[in-house]
Amino acid sequence: MLGNLSGFSPETDSVPGPEMYIIDQYMLHMLQDYASKVTEAYKxxxxxxVxxxxxxxxxxxxxxxxxxxIKDR
Structure with a gap:
């Protein structure tokens, strides 16, 4: 995953949420949920x-x- 970030610039390469595929929006939602659970566990x-x-x-x-x-897209 990190290898795919070479040359990535958030200012120019980011895709706005509404323009993302549904599966990508779903994963962002899941990551938000995991982030809050991990933060709470650390606290x-x-x-x-964790x-x-x-x-x-x-x-x-x-x-x-x-x-x-997503491997085939």
Missing amino acids: NYEFGK IRLLEALITRDLSSFYFSI
């Missing part, structure tokens, strides 16, 4: 929960769901 010093949340995001939501859908 409560629940570091094990790891479990990030692992679930990477393996379940990104790898087996999102990336398998």
Whole structure:
């Protein structure tokens, strides 16, 4: 994922939310949800929960769901 960011400029290359594909809007919504859960876990010093949340995001939501859908576009 990080390799695809080479040369990316947010000012010129970002796509506004309403112009994104529905699946991309959905993933941004999921990322917002994960970010709030992770932030809350950090505030409560629940570091094990942070790891479990990030692992679930990477393996379940990104790898087996999102990336398998967008690989062909």
